[in-house]
Amino acid sequence: MALVSYLLGDCPGCGAENKFGNVDVYSDHVYLGCGRCRHNERRYLPPLKKKVLYLDQFFFSHAVRGNEAQFVEAAKRIVELAALQLLVVPYSSVHEEETHQWAGHKELLEFIKNTARGYEFAPAYEVEQTQMNRAFDAWRVGEPTGYSPLRQDAFHDDLDVWDGYFRIEVGEYRGDIDLIRRLKAEAIDGLIDLFPGWRESTATFEQDIRIEHDAAAKGYLRAFGTYLTRMAKGDYDALSDSPIIATVVRNLTYRFPRDEPHNGRMKRVIDFLASDHFANTPYHDIQARMYGTLKAMVKAGAYTNRARSIQRLSGFYYDVKHISTYAPYCDAFVMDNPMAEIVNRSTVDLAGRYGTRVFSRNNWDELLAWLDELRSGLTEEHRAGLATAYPRMQVS
Numbered sequence: 001m002a003l004v005s006y007l008l009g010d011c012p013g014c015g016a017e018n019k020f021g022n023v024d025v026y027s028d029h030v031y032l033g034c035g036r037c038r039h040n041e042r043r044y045l046p047p048l049k050k051k052v053l054y055l056d057q058f059f060f061s062h063a064v065r066g067n068e069a070q071f072v073e074a075a076k077r078i079v080e081l082a083a084l085q086l087l088v089v090p091y092s093s094v095h096e097e098e099t100h101q102w103a104g105h106k107e108l109l110e111f112i113k114n115t116a117r118g119y120e121f122a123p124a125y126e127v128e129q130t131q132m133n134r135a136f137d138a139w140r141v142g143e144p145t146g147y148s149p150l151r152q153d154a155f156h157d158d159l160d161v162w163d164g165y166f167r168i169e170v171g172e173y174r175g176d177i178d179l180i181r182r183l184k185a186e187a188i189d190g191l192i193d194l195f196p197g198w199r200e201s202t203a204t205f206e207q208d209i210r211i212e213h214d215a216a217a218k219g220y221l222r223a224f225g226t227y228l229t230r231m232a233k234g235d236y237d238a239l240s241d242s243p244i245i246a247t248v249v250r251n252l253t254y255r256f257p258r259d260e261p262h263n264g265r266m267k268r269v270i271d272f273l274a275s276d277h278f279a280n281t282p283y284h285d286i287q288a289r290m291y292g293t294l295k296a297m298v299k300a301g302a303y304t305n306r307a308r309s310i311q312r313l314s315g316f317y318y319d320v321k322h323i324s325t326y327a328p329y330c331d332a333f334v335m336d337n338p339m340a341e342i343v344n345r346s347t348v349d350l351a352g353r354y355g356t357r358v359f360s361r362n363n364w365d366e367l368l369a370w371l372d373e374l375r376s377g378l379t380e381e382h383r384a385g386l387a388t389a390y391p392r393m394q395v396s
Ligand SMILES: [Zn+2]
Pocket: 011, 012, 013, 014, 015, 016, 019, 034, 035, 036, 037, 038, 039
């Protein structure tokens, strides 16, 4: 006996009237059963190739307020494409971190999770560590310096599956101690305060990028050093309350083969942190380029009005985090105009270098066209799959 979700008709096994139908959908097939006997069937569904779209806070906060027609319209199409198994709009740990700062964040989080339909990215710190691990392994054995993002860097689960009937609730990400620090430290005023100094700077773009990478490397080493010092003093709380970046270097030291002498390992990790392999990890590459590009824009005379700069760049730190962590794993990314302006410049070139389409208010019609194109790719085979998997779904 099965719990039938959609009754389709009489049971082919026991003949019971109107007791047979779909029980649930599992990745690549529908499981059918009978409410009276143990008769069951499986109907296999066609393979899927879903696109990944990232919506950042800017999109969700407008869509949830519902007062801007263009956002409501796009949200409607996106939700439909997700139901049609053509698109996923995964939820990320950065959405959660950022959203917690908002008044009325429960409603916003609920909306983001509903749109995500149970699909979520691996937490940001994990994506960062995975990229570091892969780049370090490649550096250690002398492989080329380029980094090819793989979906499994950023997702634990296969995205190209048919959704089951009961959307799995996306849980909350484990509290990140870095988050609390960032919330305190990263007031946008601090960024704007740097602008006068940037305008005086004579460093080239390449030098600025180098400065960013060096600062990131030092950040890892400093956090790891603090952790080691605390442990050496017997402060074992360091095991649980150190910032997540303190463990990045430690994790790299674990990746040597057994026969590698212990005393040379730290030196090797430090060498890696100065390498192109490190600089080419997408997270650091995009982050450094976004900062370097903003700096170049400031030097060239942009962002001179303080109040207006604060307004335009209010979400800058989180936007950089959303984009640098997850954009390489997305087919398209919706962001606000100031961010799109930065990532579309040749010095970041997100679309050219990572194949990610960039949409913002400035090219909203292109977003709608992209969504329409996706919708028009609905094949007869796919429609038949939808009818088998979701018998009540109305597909026009
Ligand atoms: Zn039966």
